[in-house]
Amino acid sequence: MKLTSILTVAAALCALTVNAAPETHSTKDIHLSSTDPSTPSVNAKAKVKPKPKPTKPSKANDPCAIIAKQAKSPGASLSYSAVKGCYEAHKFRKDIADKVLTSVENVLGNFYAFVDQARDPYLNNGRDSPKPGSSSVFKTPPVDLMKELAKMRTTKYKNDYEFQMALTFLTLSVNDGHLTYRDSCYDTVSFGQPLILYAPVVNNKQSVRVFYADTSKEAKLPANTPKDLVDCAVTDIDGVPALEAIQTFTDKYSALSKDPGVRLNDALGSVSWNENWGIYPGGFARRWALPAKATMDYTLQCGASKKPVTITVPWRITPSDSFEHSIFDDTKSYWEVQCIANANAHSVFNNKAQRNNINNKGAVNGVAALGGDKEEVAPATEAFRRRGKIEIAAPPRRSNGKPADDSSEVITRAKQVFSTGTTAYYQLTGSNKDKCVAVISNEYAGDFRFQNEDYVNFFKGLQMLRDRGCKKLILDMTNNGGGSVDFAYFVNKVFFPEEDAFFVQDLPSSTMVQEVAKIASAKKYKGDDGSAFDARRYVSLATKRSFKDATMFTKGTIAKRGGKTVSLSQRNYHEHSWPFLPLKGKNALTWKPKDMAIVTNGYCGSACTMIATRFNIVHGVKTYAVGGIQHRDLSYFTFPGGFVLNNAAIVSDLDALKFKPRGKDAARRPVNLPIAADTRLTVGEIYAFANSTVPLEYDAQYFAATVHLDQDLVSARHPDQTWLKIAKDF
Numbered sequence: 001m002k003l004t005s006i007l008t009v010a011a012a013l014c015a016l017t018v019n020a021a022p023e024t025h026s027t028k029d030i031h032l033s034s035t036d037p038s039t040p041s042v043n044a045k046a047k048v049k050p051k052p053k054p055t056k057p058s059k060a061n062d063p064c065a066i067i068a069k070q071a072k073s074p075g076a077s078l079s080y081s082a083v084k085g086c087y088e089a090h091k092f093r094k095d096i097a098d099k100v101l102t103s104v105e106n107v108l109g110n111f112y113a114f115v116d117q118a119r120d121p122y123l124n125n126g127r128d129s130p131k132p133g134s135s136s137v138f139k140t141p142p143v144d145l146m147k148e149l150a151k152m153r154t155t156k157y158k159n160d161y162e163f164q165m166a167l168t169f170l171t172l173s174v175n176d177g178h179l180t181y182r183d184s185c186y187d188t189v190s191f192g193q194p195l196i197l198y199a200p201v202v203n204n205k206q207s208v209r210v211f212y213a214d215t216s217k218e219a220k221l222p223a224n225t226p227k228d229l230v231d232c233a234v235t236d237i238d239g240v241p242a243l244e245a246i247q248t249f250t251d252k253y254s255a256l257s258k259d260p261g262v263r264l265n266d267a268l269g270s271v272s273w274n275e276n277w278g279i280y281p282g283g284f285a286r287r288w289a290l291p292a293k294a295t296m297d298y299t300l301q302c303g304a305s306k307k308p309v310t311i312t313v314p315w316r317i318t319p320s321d322s323f324e325h326s327i328f329d330d331t332k333s334y335w336e337v338q339c340i341a342n343a344n345a346h347s348v349f350n351n352k353a354q355r356n357n358i359n360n361k362g363a364v365n366g367v368a369a370l371g372g373d374k375e376e377v378a379p380a381t382e383a384f385r386r387r388g389k390i391e392i393a394a395p396p397r398r399s400n401g402k403p404a405d406d407s408s409e410v411i412t413r414a415k416q417v418f419s420t421g422t423t424a425y426y427q428l429t430g431s432n433k434d435k436c437v438a439v440i441s442n443e444y445a446g447d448f449r450f451q452n453e454d455y456v457n458f459f460k461g462l463q464m465l466r467d468r469g470c471k472k473l474i475l476d477m478t479n480n481g482g483g484s485v486d487f488a489y490f491v492n493k494v495f496f497p498e499e500d501a502f503f504v505q506d507l508p509s510s511t512m513v514q515e516v517a518k519i520a521s522a523k524k525y526k527g528d529d530g531s532a533f534d535a536r537r538y539v540s541l542a543t544k545r546s547f548k549d550a551t552m553f554t555k556g557t558i559a560k561r562g563g564k565t566v567s568l569s570q571r572n573y574h575e576h577s578w579p580f581l582p583l584k585g586k587n588a589l590t591w592k593p594k595d596m597a598i599v600t601n602g603y604c605g606s607a608c609t610m611i612a613t614r615f616n617i618v619h620g621v622k623t624y625a626v627g628g629i630q631h632r633d634l635s636y637f638t639f640p641g642g643f644v645l646n647n648a649a650i651v652s653d654l655d656a657l658k659f660k661p662r663g664k665d666a667a668r669r670p671v672n673l674p675i676a677a678d679t680r681l682t683v684g685e686i687y688a689f690a691n692s693t694v695p696l697e698y699d700a701q702y703f704a705a706t707v708h709l710d711q712d713l714v715s716a717r718h719p720d721q722t723w724l725k726i727a728k729d730f
C-alpha cells in the first residue's frame with residue numbers, strides 16, 4: 001500500500017488505546033480527524049511514534065510477540081512458524097465476517113462493471129467471438145461473485161485468516177487486474193526465494209530454468225547447491241514438474257490476465273526498463289501470501305552430463321512496508337494495530353485522493369498522477385511493484401571508459417538517445433540504424449497543466465529519433481502497468497492527430513447508481529470536491545458535449561450482460577485537450593502504421609491498453625507478444641477494464657452526497673469495511689470501437705498478438721535481441 005505515512009500515524013494513535021478489549025474496540029474509536037490526509041508523507045513520518053503503554057509481559061510463545069521481536073534486529077528475518085502462527089492466531093469472528101461480506105456484496109453488486117460477464121462461461125473462455133482462424137487466448141473460470149459471497153456467509157472458517165484469504169482468492173479468480181479484496185492484516189510480511197526462474201524455449205522445447213540466483217549468505221542456499229546455478233534446468237518443484245507447478249500457482253495468485261500465458265509470464269523473472277534496466281522477479285519467487293511450507297524443493301539439472309540434484313531452500317521472510325515496527329507486541333495488539341487500527345485512515349486517505357483524481361483528470365486507469373504521492377493504482381500493478389526490482393550492476397569499465405565485458409550490459413545493439421520519466425528512446429546500431437525503439441514503461445505522467453515535461457518530452461524524444469533518420473519505430477511496452485488515461489489519450493493523439501484519441505465507455509446504471517447520479521449531477525461543489533457520479537464530468541458520445549444533468553445515467557441503455565438484462569449509462573468519454581497538439585510542419589511525426597510495431601510480454605495493462613489496442617485494432621500496427629506458453633497464442637495487453645475506484649472512495653462519495661437509498665436499496669448501500677481492508681473494482685466498461693457491443697475486457701477476438709515470440713536464453717536478458725527480431729520483419 002502507498003498509505004504508510006497515514007497508517008503510521010493511525011497506528012501510533014491507536015497504540016495509546018491498546019488496553020481496550022478487541023471486542024469493544026470498534027473502528028469508530030480510532031479517531032483520525034487530527035490527521036490531515038493531505039499532509040505530505042515526510043511530515044507524517046517525522047512525527048515520533050508514541051511507545052505503547054507497557055502491557056503485561058508478552059508470553060514467550062505468542063507467535064505475534066515472536067515476530068515483533070524478530071523484526072527488531074537489523075536485516076530482520078522472520079521465522080515461518082511464527083508468521084504462520086501469528087496469522088492464524090486471530091479467531092474467526094462471524095460478526096466481522098458478516099460486515100465484510102455486506103460491504104463487498106454491496107459495492108460489487110451495484111458498481112462492479114463486470115459482475116455479470118464474470119459469470120458467463122462463453123465470455124470467460126472467449127467462445128462467443130474468437131478471432132477468425134484462431135482460438136481465443138482466454139482461459140479463466142466463470143465466477144458467480146454474488147453467489148459465492150452468499151455461500152461464504154454460511155461457511156465455517158478455522159480462523160479469520162482463512163476467511164480473509166477465501167475472499168481475496170474469490171476476487172482474484174475473476175482475473176481482472178483492476179479487481180481485488182485485500183486485507184492489510186495479512187499483508188505485513190513478504191516472502192522471497194533466492195532463485196528467480198523463467199521458461200525459455202531451447203531446441204524447440206520449453207523448460208523452466210534459473211534466470212537469476214542470489215548466492216549471498218542471507219539466501220541460505222544449502223551445501224549441496226551446484227556452483228553455477230544460472231540457466232540450470234529446474235525439472236521439478238516440490239516434486240511436481242516445474243512448469244506445471246508454476247502455472248498452477250500463478251493461475252490462483254496472479255489475477256493479471258484471463259490469458260494463462262500472461263499469468264505464466266507474471267510468475268517469472270523478466271528484464272525491463274523503468275528509469276533504468278532491472279530484473280523483475282515475478283510472483284513465484286516474491287510472494288505476499290503465506291507459502292504452504294517453510295522451504296521449497298528444486299530438482300536441478302545443471303548440464304546434461306551432471307546428475308540431477310534436489311536442493312531445499314528456505315523462504316526469506318521479511319517485514320513488508322505495512323509492518324508497524326515496535327507498535328504491536330503480542331497477538332492482541334497485532335490485531336488492533338495491523339487489522340483494525342487503520343480501517344478509517346484508509347478510507348479518509350483514499351477518499352481524498354480519489355476526489356482529487358476525479359477533479360483533476362476525470363479518470364483513473366492503472367495509475368493516475370495526482371501530484372505528490374497521491375495515486376490510485378490498479379491492484380495487479382501494485383502487486384507487481386511491491387515485488388521490487390533487482391538492479392542490474394553496470395559492467396566493470398576499462399580505463400578508456402569502455403565496458404570490459406559487453407555481455408553484462410543489457411542493451412548492446414542499440415544506443416540510448418534520450419529518456420523521460422515514462423519513456424527511453426533508442427536507436428539500433430549497425431545496419432539497423434534506421435530503426436528505433438521507444439520503451440514506454442508506464443503512463444504515470446504529471447498533469448500537463450502544472451507540470452508538462454512528461455508530455456512535451458514524450459514527443460521531443462520521438463522527434464529526436466525521427467531527426468536521426470529512424471524510418472521504423474518499435475514501441476516496447478513490456479511490464480507497463482498503466483497510468484493516467486489522459487496521457488494514454490495524448491500518446492494516441494501525438495501519433496494519429498486526425499483521429500479521436502479517446503475511448504468510449506459506459507458505466508453500470510442500477511437504480512441505486514441512477515439515484516446517486518441525480519443528486520451528484522445537481523449539486524454545487526466547493527474547491528476540490530466532486531463526485532464520480534456527477535454526469536457533468538463526462539462528455540456525451542452522441543453530442544460531443546459534457547452532460548448537463550443526470551441523463552447520462554437516467555436515460556441510458558439496456559444491454560445483455562452474462563445472459564442478464566442490465567441498465568447501462570449512455571456512452572461517454574473523459575474530456576481531454578492538450579495545448580501542444582497537433583504537431584505541425586517540421587514538428588509533425590512521419591511514421592505510418594506499417595512503419596511501426598508494438599512489443600510486450602502481455603503485461604500491458606489498464607492505460608497501456610489504451611495505446612496498444614488503438615494502434616493495433618484501429619490502425620493495424622503489428623503486435624508482438626513475448627514469452628507465455630509455447631505453441632499457444634499470447635495476448636499483447638490485459639485488463640483494459642474501464643476505470644478503477646475503491647470501496648472507501650465510493651462510500652465517502654455517497655456520504656458527501658448524503659445519499660440515503662429507499663426501499664430494498666436501503667440495505668444495499670455500500671458501507672465501509674469494519675477492518676483495515678480494501679476493495680478495488682472496475683467501474684466503467686471501455687470499448688474497442690464506439691459501436692462495439694462487447695466491452696474490450698471481454699472482447700476476446702482482439703487479445704492475441706499478431707506474432708507470438710518464444711522467450712530465449714539471450715533475449716530474456718537483452719530485450720534489444722527481441723528488437724532485432726522485429727526489425728527483420730519490417
Ligand SMILES: *[C@@H]1O[C@H](CO)[C@@H](O)[C@H](O)[C@H]1NC(C)=O
Nearest residue numbers: 617618688689690691692693
Ligand atoms: C464500427 O465502427 C468501425 C469504425 O468506425 C467500422 O469500421 C465498422 O464497420 C463499424 N461496425 C458496425 C457493425 O457498424
